Amino acid sequence: xxxxxxxxxxxxxxNLERVLRAGHFAVTAELGPxxxxxxxxxxxxxxxxxxxxxxxxxTDNQTAIVRMSSIGAGAIVVQEGLEPVIQMTCxxxxxxxxxxxxxxxxxxxxxxxxxxxxxxxxxxxxxxxKNVFDLDSIQLVQMVAAMRDAKVFQCGEPFKGQxxxxxxxxxxxxxxxxxxxxxxRLAKKVKAGANFIQTQLIYDIPAFKAFMExxxxxxxxxxxxxxxxxxxxxxxxxxxxMKDSVPGLWVPDxxxxxxxxxxxxxxxxxxxxxxxxxxxxxxxxxxxxxICICIELIQQxxxxxxxxxxxxxxxEWEEAxxxxxxxxxxxxxxxxxxxxxxxxxxx
Amino acid sequence: MIVAEQKSLDEMKSLIGxxxxxxxxxxxxxxxxxxxxxxxxxxxxxxxxxMATRLDGNAKAVTDVTVQRQCEWEYLDEIAEQVRxxxxxxxxxxxxxxxxxxEHFPQAWVVPGLNTGFLGLPTEQGIWAERCAACGDCxxxxxxxxxxxxRCSKSLLNGPCGGSEGxxxxxNPDIPCAWQLIYDRLNSLGKLDLLLxxxxxxxxxxxxxxxxxxxxxxxxxxxxxxx
Numbered sequence: 001x002x003x004x005x006x007x008x009x010x011x012x013x014x015n016l017e018r019v020l021r022a023g024h025f026a027v028t029a030e031l032g033p034x035x036x037x038x039x040x041x042x043x044x045x046x047x048x049x050x051x052x053x054x055x056x057x058x059t060d061n062q063t064a065i066v067r068m069s070s071i072g073a074g075a076i077v078v079q080e081g082l083e084p085v086i087q088m089t090c091x092x093x094x095x096x097x098x099x100x101x102x103x104x105x106x107x108x109x110x111x112x113x114x115x116x117x118x119x120x121x122x123x124x125x126x127x128x129x130k131n132v133f134d135l136d137s138i139q140l141v142q143m144v145a146a147m148r149d150a151k152v153f154q155c156g157e158p159f160k161g162q163x164x165x166x167x168x169x170x171x172x173x174x175x176x177x178x179x180x181x182x183x184x185r186l187a188k189k190v191k192a193g194a195n196f197i198q199t200q201l202i203y204d205i206p207a208f209k210a211f212m213e214x215x216x217x218x219x220x221x222x223x224x225x226x227x228x229x230x231x232x233x234x235x236x237x238x239x240x241x242m243k244d245s246v247p248g249l250w251v252p253d254x255x256x257x258x259x260x261x262x263x264x265x266x267x268x269x270x271x272x273x274x275x276x277x278x279x280x281x282x283x284x285x286x287x288x289x290x291i292c293i294c295i296e297l298i299q300q301x302x303x304x305x306x307x308x309x310x311x312x313x314x315x316e317w318e319e320a321x322x323x324x325x326x327x328x329x330x331x332x333x334x335x336x337x338x339x340x341x342x343x344x345x346x347x
Numbered sequence: 348m349i350v351a352e353q354k355s356l357d358e359m360k361s362l363i364g365x366x367x368x369x370x371x372x373x374x375x376x377x378x379x380x381x382x383x384x385x386x387x388x389x390x391x392x393x394x395x396x397x398m399a400t401r402l403d404g405n406a407k408a409v410t411d412v413t414v415q416r417q418c419e420w421e422y423l424d425e426i427a428e429q430v431r432x433x434x435x436x437x438x439x440x441x442x443x444x445x446x447x448x449x450e451h452f453p454q455a456w457v458v459p460g461l462n463t464g465f466l467g468l469p470t471e472q473g474i475w476a477e478r479c480a481a482c483g484d485c486x487x488x489x490x491x492x493x494x495x496x497x498r499c500s501k502s503l504l505n506g507p508c509g510g511s512e513g514x515x516x517x518x519n520p521d522i523p524c525a526w527q528l529i530y531d532r533l534n535s536l537g538k539l540d541l542l543l544x545x546x547x548x549x550x551x552x553x554x555x556x557x558x559x560x561x562x563x564x565x566x567x568x569x570x571x572x573x574x
Contacts, residue, residue, distance in 0.1 A: 120501060135548050138505040178511070192545055247511065
């Protein structure tokens, strides 16, 4: 079914949709809810991100570790004047629970959803849990788009009143196996109704360029807004872990070497003789270099045709987002609250 | 076949409890082929229990018998006398066999000697792998004869998630990525276009999610006068 714009010309009119439709290079960031019921954690993180991104992704029990719900945290984010992108996984809810949660999220003012399969529960803190996976991410995209455009529940019954209207997002993992199938899987997500895509972390620019070339050949960049995933490295160990242990993540040696070089002044001091101050100074030097690399990555992905923005994943390090966005020359963020939809370059 | 493996001797002993006369019942079908509960295994388990209980200072009378199929009444009728004489029946059948004995012999106390694993096949000597989840609505015709329900950790229907790497599933490097296998097979057969169709949400009613299942074949049922 074709996506039908609402009366103001936007599908949804979320800030993220307006920024993208106006042709601005979009910036989203990630906000991880706490492993507690403390809403102040969300407020503090929201304050760090306010003004430096167009929307913030609220993760949904990421890495299968129980945290405050994305919709609960999203409601606080709305109160704080930021726009959330609610992450919704298929791991913990069947089609009934997902739809019911989305009705609630819409009623609470949320307008963007990122549809994900979800990390397998064996990686989290409840590995003995039963998983759901009633739907997969592509079926979820289809369902959320149909809730908005056909105004029906997944079973085909119409809503009794206001339909939930979400700007529908999906993920792409350009470097997961089989790599040659990945652009086609992205095409399936577009066909299912995705409006925007946020990719897995990109460090290997040449490989991402090759992926985007295929995406352009298939014309996908004209049907969906693609936000390249980037994130600051925190230490050489983190860089090596990502390279060696995280599927679908390619980290070139060059970045590992740069992270090691940043810590070189402390490299000759035996581990047990490193003072607390030394360790802090070394961590700061690593973080500085990580932010530097991230800024360079943003500048490089920005040059690739078909990349509509970046999604910054500074995991449990929301403080890094502002210096990254500022360093990349992407501040201030555009005010598109009054932008007419007619200027849209898509559709 | 149904693939199962034996519980530990300690667990079997604790399941038997205070019973003195123990009947170990093997099964001649699936669990024979997967070396978990056939005639040979039943004899070894019975001998092990005799030895272990003697060493514990409470020697039990343990005998064994194996039927062709624990999951059919007519084969169970053959051991009715032995079951009646036993204080406890230790079934080395799959979960179906244990329940068939309980259902067929209302007076018998029956305990399981196996953990029933899955529907699968031996991939090489000594290794069995899951192949079918008995979902009740076979989709193998769309996936090149490789089942993503049984073999993808997330049972995804529309292709591999981001956790596929080097042919393996991120959940465990011992698990081949079902979607890599499907991709490679359809690729080699020139049928990759099958993967481009969006597969709709599955009807899980035909699976266990629809409640306990039953198949009724009217054409095979005995009419009242024939029974």
